[in-house]
Amino acid sequence: VDWCGCEGSCEAYVCPNSRTDIFCAPNNCLVGLFSGNRLRELPHGLELRKTSRGVGVFATRFFSSHTVIGEYSGVMTTHDFNKDKVRTSDYVLKLNKRSIKGKRVYIDAKNCRAISRFMNHAC
Structure with a gap:
């Protein structure tokens, strides 16, 4: 699993995972529960x-x-x-x-x- 690479904040309109219909989760995003791209x-x-x-x-x-x-x-x-x-x-x-x-x-x-x-x- 590739990390999204977002730091500080993770928003759906800029997150690389979002552009490929991948939701952020603890195993691919450092922002965690505050990610705007989490399921x-x-x-x-x-x-x-x-x-x-x-x-x-x-x-x-x-x-x-x-x-x-x-x-x-x-x-x-x-x-x-x-x-x-x-x-x-x-x-x-x-x-x-x-x-x-x-x-x-x-x-x-x-x-x-x-x-x-x-x-x-x-x-």
């Missing part, structure tokens, strides 16, 4: 699995409709990801509501280490 505890009934299409969150038990299992957090933007010639992020969620100027609103979780960013996939 938080998954809610009961969920697990992370790596598939041929990437990492995803899978339910290991039944969840009834409208059960909140996590907050999708990230940067809110009006950048139109649908018009990108080159895909810029795999962690974008388009909201149903528009901005007050009528633009589409997206949440880009690319640099956010919340588990919910892996829920935006249809594997």
